[in-house]
Every structure is written in C-alpha cells, then in structure tokens.
Amino acid sequence: MSAETRASAAERSSRRRERILDAAAHVFSRAGYRDAAVDDIAREAATSKGGIYFHFPTKESIFIELIRATAERLVAKVEREVAQESDPVLQADAAIRTVLRTFAGHRSMARLLLVDALGAGRPFRSELLRLHERFAELIAGYLDRAVADGVIAPLDTRVAGRAWFGAIHEVVLGWLVADRPPPLESAYPALRLLLLRSVGVPEERLAELPER
Amino acid sequence: MSAETRASAAERSSRRRERILDAAAHVFSRAGYRDAAVDDIAREAATSKGGIYFHFPTKESIFIELIRATAERLVAKVEREVAQESDPVLQADAAIRTVLRTFAGHRSMARLLLVDALGAGRPFRSELLRLHERFAELIAGYLDRAVADGVIAPLDTRVAGRAWFGAIHEVVLGWLVADRPPPLESAYPALRLLLLRSVGVPEERLAELPER
Amino acid sequence: MSAETRASAAERSSRRRERILDAAAHVFSRAGYRDAAVDDIAREAATSKGGIYFHFPTKESIFIELIRATAERLVAKVEREVAQESDPVLQADAAIRTVLRTFAGHRSMARLLLVDALGAGRPFRSELLRLHERFAELIAGYLDRAVADGVIAPLDTRVAGRAWFGAIHEVVLGWLVADRPPPLESAYPALRLLLLRSVGVPEERLAELPER
Amino acid sequence: MSAETRASAAERSSRRRERILDAAAHVFSRAGYRDAAVDDIAREAATSKGGIYFHFPTKESIFIELIRATAERLVAKVEREVAQESDPVLQADAAIRTVLRTFAGHRSMARLLLVDALGAGRPFRSELLRLHERFAELIAGYLDRAVADGVIAPLDTRVAGRAWFGAIHEVVLGWLVADRPPPLESAYPALRLLLLRSVGVPEERLAELPER
DNA sequence: AATGAATGAGGCTTCATTCAT
DNA sequence: GATGAATGAAGCCTCATTCAT
Numbered sequence: 094m095s096a097e098t099r100a101s102a103a104e105r106s107s108r109r110r111e112r113i114l115d116a117a118a119h120v121f122s123r124a125g126y127r128d129a130a131v132d133d134i135a136r137e138a139a140t141s142k143g144g145i146y147f148h149f150p151t152k153e154s155i156f157i158e159l160i161r162a163t164a165e166r167l168v169a170k171v172e173r174e175v176a177q178e179s180d181p182v183l184q185a186d187a188a189i190r191t192v193l194r195t196f197a198g199h200r201s202m203a204r205l206l207l208v209d210a211l212g213a214g215r216p217f218r219s220e221l222l223r224l225h226e227r228f229a230e231l232i233a234g235y236l237d238r239a240v241a242d243g244v245i246a247p248l249d250t251r252v253a254g255r256a257w258f259g260a261i262h263e264v265v266l267g268w269l270v271a272d273r274p275p276p277l278e279s280a281y282p283a284l285r286l287l288l289l290r291s292v293g294v295p296e297e298r299l300a301e302l303p304e305r
Numbered sequence: 306m307s308a309e310t311r312a313s314a315a316e317r318s319s320r321r322r323e324r325i326l327d328a329a330a331h332v333f334s335r336a337g338y339r340d341a342a343v344d345d346i347a348r349e350a351a352t353s354k355g356g357i358y359f360h361f362p363t364k365e366s367i368f369i370e371l372i373r374a375t376a377e378r379l380v381a382k383v384e385r386e387v388a389q390e391s392d393p394v395l396q397a398d399a400a401i402r403t404v405l406r407t408f409a410g411h412r413s414m415a416r417l418l419l420v421d422a423l424g425a426g427r428p429f430r431s432e433l434l435r436l437h438e439r440f441a442e443l444i445a446g447y448l449d450r451a452v453a454d455g456v457i458a459p460l461d462t463r464v465a466g467r468a469w470f471g472a473i474h475e476v477v478l479g480w481l482v483a484d485r486p487p488p489l490e491s492a493y494p495a496l497r498l499l500l501l502r503s504v505g506v507p508e509e510r511l512a513e514l515p516e517r
Numbered sequence: 518m519s520a521e522t523r524a525s526a527a528e529r530s531s532r533r534r535e536r537i538l539d540a541a542a543h544v545f546s547r548a549g550y551r552d553a554a555v556d557d558i559a560r561e562a563a564t565s566k567g568g569i570y571f572h573f574p575t576k577e578s579i580f581i582e583l584i585r586a587t588a589e590r591l592v593a594k595v596e597r598e599v600a601q602e603s604d605p606v607l608q609a610d611a612a613i614r615t616v617l618r619t620f621a622g623h624r625s626m627a628r629l630l631l632v633d634a635l636g637a638g639r640p641f642r643s644e645l646l647r648l649h650e651r652f653a654e655l656i657a658g659y660l661d662r663a664v665a666d667g668v669i670a671p672l673d674t675r676v677a678g679r680a681w682f683g684a685i686h687e688v689v690l691g692w693l694v695a696d697r698p699p700p701l702e703s704a705y706p707a708l709r710l711l712l713l714r715s716v717g718v719p720e721e722r723l724a725e726l727p728e729r
Numbered sequence: 730m731s732a733e734t735r736a737s738a739a740e741r742s743s744r745r746r747e748r749i750l751d752a753a754a755h756v757f758s759r760a761g762y763r764d765a766a767v768d769d770i771a772r773e774a775a776t777s778k779g780g781i782y783f784h785f786p787t788k789e790s791i792f793i794e795l796i797r798a799t800a801e802r803l804v805a806k807v808e809r810e811v812a813q814e815s816d817p818v819l820q821a822d823a824a825i826r827t828v829l830r831t832f833a834g835h836r837s838m839a840r841l842l843l844v845d846a847l848g849a850g851r852p853f854r855s856e857l858l859r860l861h862e863r864f865a866e867l868i869a870g871y872l873d874r875a876v877a878d879g880v881i882a883p884l885d886t887r888v889a890g891r892a893w894f895g896a897i898h899e900v901v902l903g904w905l906v907a908d909r910p911p912p913l914e915s916a917y918p919a920l921r922l923l924l925l926r927s928v929g930v931p932e933e934r935l936a937e938l939p940e941r
Numbered sequence: 942a943a944t945g946a947a948t949g950a951g952g953c954t955t956c957a958t959t960c961a962t
Numbered sequence: 963g964a965t966g967a968a969t970g971a972a973g974c975c976t977c978a979t980t981c982a983t
Binding site: 738741742776777778779780783784 | 944945946947948949950
Binding site for chain 1: 977978979981
C-alpha cells in the first residue's frame with residue numbers, strides 16, 4: 094500500500110503484459126492469426142483468458158501492438174547499425190546485413206512480420222503496409238544520400254527501396270518456410286552484391302567491400 | 306440427341322465449376338481465406354452451399370486448385386512471351402514485363418497469389434512455397450542461360466532468382482494494397498533497369514533496351 | 518416392346534430392386550441406419566441415387582422393407598423347421614436351433630435386426646416391437662401347445678416367450694459384437710438346456726434330447 | 730470468504746455439469762443419440778451450446794459418461810441388495826428383482842441403456858458390450874457361488890449369465906416400448922420362476938420363495 | 942487483477958430429397 | 963428408368979468476448 098508496494102504492483106502488471114506479448118508472438122507465428130486461439134496464448138503465458146482481456150481490449154490489439162513493437166525494434170536496430178558507418182555504400186550494406194541477421198536470430202518474429210501479418214485479414218493490411226513502406230523508405234533514404242554524395246547515379250529510389258525490401262523479404266521467406274534451411278547469413282554475400290549492383294554501385298567499390 | 310444432351314450436361318457442369326472458382330477467387334481475395342465463408346462463395350456463384358460441395362470436397366481444395374491453376378497460367382504465359390525473344394537479356398526483360406502486366410490486369414488473382422495464400426494457414430504454405438520456388442527457378446533458368454551465353458558474368462542464380470521474384474512481388478504488393486495506386490506498369494522501367502543491373506548486364510545493353 | 522420385352526424389363530427392374538435391398542442390408546448393418554448414406558447404398562448397388570429413389574420413396578422405406586422381409590423369412594424358416602417335428606418339446610428345440618443357426622449364417626441380417634433396428638430412431642421402434650412381439654408369440658404358441666399336451670405345467674407363456682427371445686437375442690448379440698467369437702452354434706446345447714428347463718420340461722426329457 | 734466463494738463456484742460448476750448430464754439423459758432417451766441435437770440438450774439444461782462444450786469435449790463424451798455412470802450406479806445397487814442376502818438362491822432373486830425395479834423406476838435411464846446405446850453407432854458398441862458383459866458376469870458370479878454351495882448342479886454359467894440378462898432385458902424392453910404397459914413389476918414373479926428354474930433350482934426351493 | 946465459466950454467433954460439412962436431361 | 967447435379971436444412975463444434983466472484 095505504500096508507494097513501493099504500488100510500484101511493484103505496476104511492475105508485476107507490466108511484466109505480465111510482456112509475458113502475454115511474448116506468448117502471443119509464439120502462438121501467432123506458429124498457428125497464424127486466425128488459427129491462434131486466445132486460450133492458446135493464455136496457456137502459453139500461464140494466465141487465464143480473463144487475464145489477457147484485462148491487459149488488452151481485443152485479440153486484434155495484441156497482434157497490432159506486436160507488429161508495431163517488432164517493427165520499431167527492427168528499425169531502431171538498423172538505424173543504430175547504419176549510424177556506425179559514414180560511407181553511403183557501407184551504410185546500405187549495413188542495413189541489408191542487419192535485417193538479415195536480425196531475422197535470422199528471431200525466426201518467430203520474422204514469421205510474424207513477413208508471413209503472418211499479410212494474410213491476417215483486412216484490418217491488418219494497412220498496418221502492415223505501413224511497415225513495408227517504412228522499410229522501403231528507410232532504404233530509399235540511404236540511397237538518396239548515396240545519390241546526393243555522388244556515389245551512385247540518380248535513380249528511382251522509391252522503387253529501389255521497395256525492390257530491395259522485397260528481395261530481402263523473399264530470401265528470408267524461403268529460409269522461413271524451408272524444412273531444414275541453410276543459415277540465412279549464407280545468402281548475405283550474394284544478396285548484397287546483387288542489391289548494391291542493382292543501384293549502380295561501381296564494380297570497384299563492390300570489390301573492396303569488407304567481408305563480415 | 307442423347308450424345309449432345311450428355312455433352313451439354315457435362316459442359317454445364319464444368320461451367321458451373323468454373324463459375325465457382327471465379328467466385329471463390331473474388332471472395333478469397335476480398336476477405337482472405339479464413340474470413341471468406343463458403344456461403345459467400347455460393348452466393349457469388351449463384352449456387353447453393355451443397356452445390357459447391359458437389360464440385361469440391363472442401364473449402365481448402367477450392368483454394369488450392371485456385372492457386373495452382375493461377376500459377377500454371379501465369380507460368381505458361383511467361384514462357385510463351387519469353388519464347389518470342391532469342392536474346393537472353395530480352396528474355397529476362399520479357400519475363401519481368403509479363404509478370405508485371407499480368408498482375409496488373411488481374412488484381413484479384415494477384416491478391417490471391419501474393420497476399421492471401423501466405424497467411425492462409427500452415428496447409429497452404431507448402432503449396433505456396435512451391436509456387437515461389439517455381440518462379441524463382443524460372444528466372445534462375447533464364448539467368449543461367451545468360452551466363453552460359455556470356456552475356457553476364459557468373460553469379461549465384463538461385464539467390465538472384467529469389468531476389469528478383471521478391472522485388473517484383475513487393476512492387477506488386479505495394480500496388481495491390483495501396484488505396485489509389487498509379488498503374489502498375491509505371492514501375493516497369495525502373496524495376497527492369499534495377500533487376501538487369503543487379504545481375505551485371507552491361508550498361509550499354511541497358512541503354513539499348515526497347516521501350517515497350 | 519413386345520410382351521416379352523416388357524416382361525424382361527419388369528424383371529430387370531425387380532432385379533435392380535433386389536440389388537438395392539441387398540446393398541442396403543450391407544450398408545445399414547455396417548454403418549448403422551443414420552450413418553448409412555443413400556450414396557453408399559447407391560454405390561454398393563452399382564446404381565445412382567436417383568435410381569434408388571425410383572424404386573423407394575424414402576431411405577426409411579428401404580429400411581422398413583428390409584426388416585419386414587428379413588423377419589418374414591426367418592419366421593417362415595422357423596415354422597418350416599418346427600413343422601418337421603411333432604413332439605412339443607422337440608418343436609421348441611427346433612425353434613431355438615433354427616433361429617441360432619440362421620443368425621449364425623447371416624451375420625449382416627442379424628446385425629440389422631438385432632443391433633441396428635433398435636437405435637434407428639422412433640419411427641422404427643414400433644416396427645421392431647412388432648418383430649419382437651411376433652417371435653415371442655411364436656414361441657409362446659409352441660409353449661401353449663406343450664402345456665395343452667401336458668408336457669409341461671401351466672405357466673405365463675407370454676413372459677416366457679419374451680424371456681426366451683431375450684435370452685437368444687443376447688447370446689446372438691454377444692457373438693455379433695465380439696471381436697473373434699467362437700461359432701454361435703457352440704452355445705446351442707447350453708442354451709437349449711437352460712430354456713427348456715426354464716419352462717419346466719422334466720429332466721428325463723432333457724436327457725433324451727437328440728444331439729444335433 | 731475467498732475459500733467459501735471458491736468452493737461455491739466449483740460447486741455451482743459441478744451442479745451445472747450434473748444438470749447437463751440429466752438433460753442429456755432425457756433428450757437422448759427421447760430422440761435417440763443421433764437425433765438428439767446438442768442444442769436440445771442445451772435448451773433442456775437451460776444453458777448455451779458453448780456452456781456444454783465447456784464441460785464436455787464432444788457430444789459423444791456426454792453419451793459415454795452417461796452410460797458409464799448409469800451402469801455403475803445400477804451395478805452398485807444390485808451388489809448392495811445382493812449383499813443383504815446370504816442364501817445363493819435368494820441372492821440371485823435379489824439381483825433380478827433389483828434390476829427390474831430400478832429400471833421400472835427410471836424409465837429414461839433404462840431407455841438410454843437398453844434401447845439407445847445399441848444403435849448409436851460403432852464407437853459405442855464396445856462400451857455397451859462391456860456393460861452387457863459386466864452384468865452377465867455379475868450374474869454368472871452369483872450362479873457360480875450357487876453351484877459351489879451345491880444349491881444347483883454345475884452348468885455353463887457364462888451362457889446362463891448372458892441368457893438371464895437377455896431375458897430381463899427383453900422383458901424390460903417390451904415394457905419400455907409399449908404404449909401403455911402394465912407395471913414392470915407385474916412380470917417379476919413369472920420371470921424369477923423362469924430364471925431360477927432354468928438353472929435347475931429345485932422346485933421345493935422355488936415354492937418357498939418370499940413374496941416381495 | 943485474475944479466474945474460469947458462460948454465451949452465442951458463425952463456420953464447415955453432410956445428406957435426404959428433388960429434378961432436368 | 964436412370965443419372966448426376968443441385969438444394970438447403972441441420973448438425974457439431976470453435977472461439978472471441980463478457981462477467982460474477
């Protein structure tokens with residue numbers, strides 16, 4: 094009843110919330126949005142259905158919050174990694190690498206974002222659209238800068254951003270859905286070469302890319 | 306007369322089947338697999354629920370047949386168009402162009418294949434995987450030939466096939482989900498430049514590409 | 518079109534009818550009345566659903582006709598066998614024996630009559646009741662005669678008829694439902710002893726019963 | 730208060746479960762297993778369909794639990810009554826009497842066990858088989874003891890157990906299915922005489938049986 | 942805050958019956 | 963007479979959401 098007690102109650106509550114989100118991520122990416130029952134989430138979160146509905150108004154809201162938070166985290170990570178580089182080509186490379194590595198390390202999150210969200214029904218499409226848009230623009234931004242710096246010739250960076258995201262998406266998808274896929278990172282060298290070349294990065298720059 | 310009568314009965318039956326598939330394509334792409342009720346399909350096909358179940362054993366089977374047939378048609382179309390060209394670069398270009406144009410002309414089919422199938426649940430994933438694989442390999446095949454002909458330098462054509470498909474996929478997706486999108490073909494010039502460049506087609510070849 | 522042709526048409530028709538009844542007997546006794554689909558019967562009779570509905574107005578009517586015909590045949594057979602004997606005790610014995618043997622030789626018919634008809638729903642109950650009644654009375658009749666002849670002391674032959682039929686029924690049932698039952702006839706000696714004793718047939722008469 | 734509250738919640742839940750079982754017994758015995766709709770049960774139990782499915786996983790499970798519980802209760806009752814007697818003949822008599830009386834007092838339970846369960850389809854047959862078996866063996870056990878005590882001569886008690894159960898079953902059945910049947914107990918004197926005689930209980934013992 | 946029981950709309954599928962050919 | 967396509971009424975079950983405790 095003291096301030097402390099109340100604080101720890103709030104903490105407990107938010108920890109439970111977190112636990113629900115984690116459970117939901119697993120369940121959604123395992124079964125798909127529609128086939129995931131709130132009961133399943135409750136079980137995996139070691140809570141009750143009622144407990145979930147205390148923290149979230151609807152099943153949909155859990156899903157949306159999950160997508161948003163996941164995307165947020167991924168974008169932040171990419172921006173952090175990109176900020177470490179100053180050369181535009183290396184920045185683009187860092188973006189590609191970060192996305193690939195992050196997905197590789199979080200299969201269920203990848204599934205959620207790339208596989209599940211698409212087919213989950215009309216209400217989610219716009220949410221997901223925003224996500225794709227965001228990544229495409231993130232990339233387009235780096236490319237714009239590369240153009241501005243004269244590293245590459247001018248081009249339609251909107252389409253390029255989309256295309257890059259799509260290419261990465263598809264490679265990750267193949268890895269996600271395959272039975273026993275090779276490590277996702279093994280596609281990295283070929284993919285970055287492809288993408289950087291696609292926007293006209295000169296061959297001599299490609300030759301001197303670091304290994305990673 | 307009997308032969309004729311029987312023929313027309315069979316014909317009527319198969320036309321009804323077709324009508325059901327058409328209706329299903331609409332409904333699925335409008336509402337998503339799970340949210341599409343068999344009742345809706347029946348209504349749109351001007352049939353009864355039972356009528357549908359005479360022609361198809363399950364809702365799932367309708368969906369799968371739809372995906373397969375659609376993919377089949379698209380692949381056939383691409384191969385037909387590609388066969389018209391003899392130069393490997395122009396062949397690859399024809400493939401890109403055909404896919405883009407076909408999707409542009411069949412929004413609901415595109416939605417079905419690219420948006421809906423992914424999230425429709427576990428049973429469809431493998432089916433869809435095969436579809437993606439198929440397109441990726443189709444492209445990889447053209448690239449292999451281009452390499453063999455010495456038009457482009459050797460590269461990982463598997464990854465490139467996937468990446469191309471992904472890039473096209475994403476561009477189409479953006480168009481599909483957008484509210485009032487510009488014509489899909491308007492992205493074609495930028496996209497083909499990007500893709501052809503990505504595999505190292507020399508700039509002088511890119512410069513002399515026909516307009517279309 | 519001649520008389521002959523018409524005759525053979527009628528013949529073909531009635532043969533088809535028979536084939537449907539046979540098929541129905543199999544299907545009903547295999548799956549139960551409710552779980553037997555008219556389609557199943559049609560398939561087993563190598564006909565179409567429409568074909569069945571030409572010969573029978575409803576599924577129910579097939580079942581009822583089947584029960585009636587089967588019962589008819591069994592009763593006739595019993596009466597025929599009983600008529601071969603003149604001694605009342607031997608007559609009763611013959612009745613028991615005939616029922617047991619007939620069921621033993623026609624498992625699916627037995628299933629139909631004893632297992633299926635009961636649970637097939639309200640409309641059949643009365644039909645089945647009549648069947649049980651009939652057998653019980655058949656037996657009661659023989660017992661009445663035995664009483665009249667002074668072979669056994671007077672008793673409630675109605676109840677005895679029912680009890681006999683029930684006893685036989687149950688023994689057959691155990692055989693019907695068992696996995697790999699011994700031949701039904703192996704229960705015959707013990708059962709006839711039991712039944713004959715139950716109505717007071719003197720031990721010396723029981724001792725001199727023929728083997729069969 | 731919390732302990733109390735929790736207790737009463739569990740109690741309420743189990744009372745609802747009971748109410749569902751009761752309702753199911755009525756509906757099943759009125760309409761038959763297949764024709765009984767879960768909706769009907771819900772209505773009669775003053776619950777919702779979902780409420781039923783909270784307590785039972787399937788319609789089938791309700792039926793099976795019902796059969797088991799009913800059989801259990803009946804067997805227990807018989808054993809209790811039999812235990813009151815020490816003489817084997819009187820024990821057998823008590824068993825007959827108890828079954829007859831119990832059924833007489835619980836028509837819907839009798840219908841469920843004797844009429845409905847048989848035709849309810851393959852899955853229930855084995856369950857029901859076990860029930861019949863159980864009663865037959867119960868009786869066989871009493872007869873075995875009577876033989877051991879020298880009250881009756883040795884005989885095939887397995888077959889006798891079955892036959893007794895069948896005889897009782899049939900008498901009850903006639904009563905169940907008849908329109909306006911006489912009280913079931915009115916058949917008791919004749920039936921017990923018949924059954925006891927069938928296993929060779931001496932006439933002088935039969936003469937001195939109590940009235941009840 | 943949490944629980945778990947309850948609700949009821951809605952989904953997929955089955956199937957007896959009808960009917961045009 | 964026969965066929966097979968079509969109909970539509972149920973049926974069982976699922977599950978997001980609500981709510982008393």
